[in-house]
Every structure is written in C-alpha cells, then in structure tokens.
Amino acid sequence: MTPPVLGIESSCDEMAAAVVDGRRVLASIVHGQGDVHAPYGGVVPELASRDHARRISQVVEAALGEAGVAPAALGGVAVTAGPGLVGSLLVGLCFGKAFAARFGLPLVGVHHVAGHLASAELADPELAPPYVGLVVSGGHTALYRITADAPPALLGETRDDAVGEAFDKVAKLLGLPYPGGPALARAAEPGDEQAVDLPRPMLAGPGLEFSYSGLKTAVALEVERRRDAGGALDERARADLAASFQAAATDALVAKARRALAREGLGRLAVVGGVAANQRLRERVAAAARADGFRAVFPPLALCTDNAAMIAAAGARRLARGERDDATLGAFARAPVPA
Ligand code: KG4
Ligand code: ZN
Numbered sequence: 001m002t003p004p005v006l007g008i009e010s011s012c013d014e015m016a017a018a019v020v021d022g023r024r025v026l027a028s029i030v031h032g033q034g035d036v037h038a039p040y041g042g043v044v045p046e047l048a049s050r051d052h053a054r055r056i057s058q059v060v061e062a063a064l065g066e067a068g069v070a071p072a073a074l075g076g077v078a079v080t081a082g083p084g085l086v087g088s089l090l091v092g093l094c095f096g097k098a099f100a101a102r103f104g105l106p107l108v109g110v111h112h113v114a115g116h117l118a119s120a121e122l123a124d125p126e127l128a129p130p131y132v133g134l135v136v137s138g139g140h141t142a143l144y145r146i147t148a149d150a151p152p153a154l155l156g157e158t159r160d161d162a163v164g165e166a167f168d169k170v171a172k173l174l175g176l177p178y179p180g181g182p183a184l185a186r187a188a189e190p191g192d193e194q195a196v197d198l199p200r201p202m203l204a205g206p207g208l209e210f211s212y213s214g215l216k217t218a219v220a221l222e223v224e225r226r227r228d229a230g231g232a233l234d235e236r237a238r239a240d241l242a243a244s245f246q247a248a249a250t251d252a253l254v255a256k257a258r259r260a261l262a263r264e265g266l267g268r269l270a271v272v273g274g275v276a277a278n279q280r281l282r283e284r285v286a287a288a289a290r291a292d293g294f295r296a297v298f299p300p301l302a303l304c305t306d307n308a309a310m311i312a313a314a315g316a317r318r319l320a321r322g323e324r325d326d327a328t329l330g331a332f333a334r335a336p337v338p339a
Contacts, residue, residue, distance in 0.1 A: 002320060003075030004067065006099070007312025008060065010052045010092035011084025011112050012138070013043045014305070017060040019067035019074075020312035023125050026067035028302065028309040031055050038178050042168070049087035056095050063308070071103040078315020081109030081325075082332035083139065089331035097327050108318040109329045110311045113140055113337045117152060118314035119307075120270030123299035127270060131297075132260045136253060136281075137273030138164035138181075141210045143260045144337070146270070152337050155260050156208025163249055164275045166212035170219050170245050174238050184242050185278055191243030196222050198248040200255075208260050210252060219245050250281040254288050261294050270297045277304040 004021040013036070018028040033051050037043050064071065079096030082089055093109070100107035117133045133144040133152060141164075142157035161169070164181055171180025176187055198218050201211040219241060226237040233241075257269055271285055276298055289296040303310060 002316065003073060004069050005312045005316045005319065006060070006064070006071075006074050006077045007110075007308035007310070007315060008056075008077065008079040008092045008096050009112075009115070009306055009308040009311045010056065010088050011080045011082070012088060012306060013037055013048050014307070015052045015055045015059050016306060016308035016311075017056075017063035018308035018312050019063055019069050020122070020309050020316065022316075023122055023313075025122065025309045026069060027063045027065075028307055029059050029063045029066065030302075030305075030307050031059050034179060041172055041178050043085070045085045045087055048085060049091055052088055052091040056091055060095070060099070071099070071105070074103070074105055076100075076106040076108060076315065076319045078108050078110050078312050078318070080112050080115065080311050081329060083112055083334050084331075086331045086333055093329060093331055097329065101327070106319060106324050107326070107329065108315045108323060109325045110314045110318070111335065111337050112311075113142075114152070114314045115310040116140075116272040117144065117146065117270070117337070118317070119272050119299045119303040119310035120297050122309060122313045123303055124297045127268065127297050130264075130266055131268035131270055132257065132264060132266050134253065134257050134260075134269060134271045135273045136163050136271065136275035138162060138168065140273065141212070141253075143208050143256060145264055145266070154336070155264070156210070156256065158210040158212060161212040161216060163210070163212055163253065164273070166216050166249055167275065169216050170242075173220055173223050174242060175233065176242075181274060181278070185246065185280070187239055188242035188246045188280070189239070191239030191241070193243040193247035195240035196244035198222070198244050200248050200252050203252060203255055206259075208256050208263070210256060212249065215245070215248055246278070246280055250278060250284055253281060254284045257285065258288055258292060261292070267293070268295045268297070272299060272304065274305045277301045
C-alpha cells in the first residue's frame, strides 16, 4: 500500500492542506479568505498571497495533526502549480518544496483542474473511467472525456466567462455579498425562475462549447429595467432575477453534458468544481440522469469548492506512476490539463 500524500492548494483565495490515503481523506483543512476580500467585492491578489503566507504553516500542521500522520510517514507532497494567481501559487509551491526537501519526500506539481477532476473518484470509489467530466468553477467551464491512461481530452469549453465567474458577476449586479455564487443561490430560493426571459446561449448549435458573457449582459439590462425611481431593486425583483439567471446558467450545463454523453457514447458523468455545489444544477442533472439512463456523480460539497484533498488525490496518481518534480517547479497561470 502506498503511504498517505500531503496536498497543498493555494491557487486563489483558499489556503488548504489535506492528507489523503488512497481514496480515504484523513484530513482536509480549508482556510477561506472571505473576510479579507469581502470589502472589495472580489479577490485582491496581493492580499490573497499575503494571507496565504501568514496561514500556510498552521494549516499544514493542522492537517497533519488531524490525520495523525507524521511528516516522515508521508509518501510525498502534492502542490497546485497552476492555473491560478501566480503570487498565491508561489506561496504553496515554495512551502511544498521546502517541506519535501526537509523530510526527504518526493514532490509533484498538480494542475488545479486535474485536482477538481480527481475529486469525483475520491468521492465515489465505484467511479472508474471512461466517463465525462464536467468542470464548473470560477475559472473553468469545460467538458472532458476521462480515460484510464491518457490525459483528459477536452470536448468543449467556454468561449468567454466561466459559469462561476458569471454567478459572481451577476451576484454583484444584484447587490449581493461576495462570494457571489452561494449568495445568488440563496437569493434565488424564493424567486420564480420563469419570471425573466433570459437567453440560453450556444444551445442551438450541435457543439459542446459554452458562453456566459451574453447571459451576464442580458441580466445587467434586466436589472436596469427593474430598478425603481430611486434606483433600488426590490426583494421580489432580485429573487426573480437570481432564479431566472440560475436556471439559464445551469440549463446550459445540463444540455451540453447530455450532448457530450450521447456523442461519446458514455454512461457516466462526474460534475466537479465550485458550481457543482449548486443545488439546482444537482437536481437538474439528477433528473436528466433518470430520464437518459446515465449515472451522475457529484462530490460532497466540501470537495466541490477548492480544497487540498483533490490535489493530494491527483498528486498520488502522478507519484504512483513514478513521476517527480524538483525544486525548479514553477507556477503557471494557464496550461492544458495533463494526465
Ligand atoms: O472550484 P472553486 O472553489 O474555485 C475555482 O477553481 O474557481 O469555484 C468557485 C466558484 C465561484 O465562482 C463561486 O461563486 C462558485 O464556485 N460557487 C457556486 C456555489 N458555490 C460556489 N456557484 C453557484 N452555486 C453555488 N452554491
Ligand atoms: Zn477550483
């Protein structure tokens, strides 16, 4: 049996560390920075990296402590190398390299999206390739064909904004607090999702691409139209706009996922990333799975949003293949997803 792996994730505004043993999560600690960025309505990169630098030692120590695993008993260290905010990534990378060197452990860099994809198999021991992976986060909206021994094959992705980014931007338009996705989902609860007729872009053509900038602009126009004489938006209008946006944004995901499964001739779908925490998306995918006869896997909420357990899981695969990185491993802002 391979020893447990320490995962470190600091690509954006979460400082996370986890210890994973095979498919068992022994500890997963996530320190969010909501309070740091909330006054600015979005992530301020310099503040993110400073907070990571302040927290990283204690978060890693807490993960090892909770797992009851001594550093010397680890099989390796997996750290997110990108994509993400470069300053934030460097905090995790520098710490990971130093930690690996200090305890004589192998080090591997992990692509953040490969981490999200690994969260599905971590959550469901029965899930095995081939399957379709739908990554829906603040930075990515893409469909992949997942096979056992090749890198994830991109089937289609967004041409512009990511779906999580659209949730965050629309939340801001509606005057909801940061982080926007969960706030928007809450605001949508009492709303009527048919109240506002919004476009579902890219649905007409046969492709597997997404687009969210047009939908965001359409919401912006509807917000302006519904403001009262004093410029305010009443509760009813806010709830209806939130619900109608959420419906349009998630319907597009469900439609393209169905299309990808049919086109690839596959019967399993894994939905991963922060937006996979969205309840309406979960319900609609589950309904489509019943109607079409495919199996849908959603990680538990804690493994949907950024975490280090998924990084440890993806890193463990690289380690098992004998892959290693050294102290020259650098951070990257963009790159295709490797195996
Ligand atoms: O995967 P993640 O934690 O970080 C990235 O890799 O981007 O995803 C964060 C995104 C944010 O845009 C956030 O607003 C969105 O996921 N999100 C949600 C929900 N929870 C988080 N969007 C819709 N509904 C949710 N419940
Ligand atoms: Zn993420």
